[in-house]
Amino acid sequence: MKRVLLIIPSYNEEENVLSNYQRILDYNKKNKTSYDAIVVSDGSVDGTEEICIKNNIPYISLIHNLGIGGAVQTGYKYAFENGYDIAIQFDGDGQHDVRYVKDIIQPILNNEANMVIGSRFIDKNSSDFKSSKVRRVGISIISFFIKVVTKKKVYDTTSGFRAIDKELIKRFSQNYPVEYPEPVSTTEILRCGYKLKEVAVSMNERENGVSSIRAWKNVYYMLNVVLSILVIGMRRIKK
Amino acid sequence: MSINLIFCSIIFSLFIVIFILSLLRKDKIKIKYSLVWLVLFFLLFISLMIPNLLDFITNLLGFKTASNMVLSLFIAILVVINITLTVIVSTHDKKIRLLIQEISILKKEK
Numbered sequence: 579m580k581r582v583l584l585i586i587p588s589y590n591e592e593e594n595v596l597s598n599y600q601r602i603l604d605y606n607k608k609n610k611t612s613y614d615a616i617v618v619s620d621g622s623v624d625g626t627e628e629i630c631i632k633n634n635i636p637y638i639s640l641i642h643n644l645g646i647g648g649a650v651q652t653g654y655k656y657a658f659e660n661g662y663d664i665a666i667q668f669d670g671d672g673q674h675d676v677r678y679v680k681d682i683i684q685p686i687l688n689n690e691a692n693m694v695i696g697s698r699f700i701d702k703n704s705s706d707f708k709s710s711k712v713r714r715v716g717i718s719i720i721s722f723f724i725k726v727v728t729k730k731k732v733y734d735t736t737s738g739f740r741a742i743d744k745e746l747i748k749r750f751s752q753n754y755p756v757e758y759p760e761p762v763s764t765t766e767i768l769r770c771g772y773k774l775k776e777v778a779v780s781m782n783e784r785e786n787g788v789s790s791i792r793a794w795k796n797v798y799y800m801l802n803v804v805l806s807i808l809v810i811g812m813r814r815i816k817k
Numbered sequence: 818m819s820i821n822l823i824f825c826s827i828i829f830s831l832f833i834v835i836f837i838l839s840l841l842r843k844d845k846i847k848i849k850y851s852l853v854w855l856v857l858f859f860l861l862f863i864s865l866m867i868p869n870l871l872d873f874i875t876n877l878l879g880f881k882t883a884s885n886m887v888l889s890l891f892i893a894i895l896v897v898i899n900i901t902l903t904v905i906v907s908t909h910d911k912k913i914r915l916l917i918q919e920i921s922i923l924k925k926e927k
Contacts, residue, residue, distance in 0.1 A: 637925070638921050638922060638924075638925045639921060639924065639925070640917055640918070640921045641917055641920055641921050641924070642917050644914055644917055644918070648914050648917070648918065651918065652918045652921060652922065655918060655919075655922060656922055656925075659922070756914065
């Protein structure tokens with residue numbers, strides 16, 4: 579039996595954290611699975627941590643805000659220290675659906691992939707929520723540059739719904755890109771020759787709160803991501 | 818360079834050197850980071866004190882006036898120092914992140 583950890587990075591998610599965790603517990607009960615979950619509170623200043631204490635939700639409280647990359651990496655460190663076989667980033671805002679976890683860990687269980695991305699764009703009918711048009715253009719631009727650098731096609735480059743195997747848990751716990759983590763880490767592992775697979779999932783729209791990427795930041799975001807990807811393309815490869 | 822300008826520059830470089838030394842005395846700056854400033858302004862001071870040295874360097878490097886030469890040279894040096902500082906800040910970023918993560922995990926485990 580492989581041990582699976584869901585890492586739930588949360589920044590001020592008091593409205594979502596309990597329902598999110600409850601859904602995982604319900605799913606475990608119904609399907610006889612035993613997914614563990616850990617909330618990484620990224621220096622939340624609202625009631626997120628009180629709710630975790632009150633409801634016995636396992637959580638790590640970062641003593642200072644680090645951003646999503648730093649929070650997720652903390653989860654990977656925790657997974658590494660506790661010997662988990664698979665770690666899944668599972669966003670704290672209700673976008674990701676626990677029913678798809680079994681799909682995204684399947685390729686790892688079959689030894690077909692080191693990392694599996696839950697993708698909104700593989701199967702045209704799979705997702706009702708495909709995010710805005712602007713966002714989709716951005717995602718395909720990133721996809722283009724990843725293709726240039728790694729010669730591999732990745733469709734949903736910014737999906738945070740990702741599973742990684744034991745080898746990558748170790749790697750990411752030591753070294754994880756904290757800025758623009760999803761596209762940058764994808765590029766990195768592809769360049770290093772790890773196997774990547776995309777699996778169709780459907781995502782919900784955010785339940786409460788606002789996404790961390792704001793419209794006016796989009797251009798700046800794109801510039802940074804593209805530059806990061808090109809820089810990785812210039813690096814010497816070390817696995 | 819006019820005598821007024823040279824005089825002002827000497828006063829300024831003396832002021833900077835004294836300022837850095839006082840920072841050192843109060844332990845507000847690390848010796849290894851203060852060194853670059855001390856050397857820089859000491860060299861400026863020397864080249865201002867020795868007559869004709871400034872003009873010699875100016876001709877050597879092909880500048881029209883000594884003030885232009887000092888200005889350009891200083892901008893170039895400041896850029897290098899600034900980039901070095903950005904590198905230092907980036908490594909500190911990394912170290913702080915590591916500390917926050919490890920302490921937070923430790924706190925969880927107790």
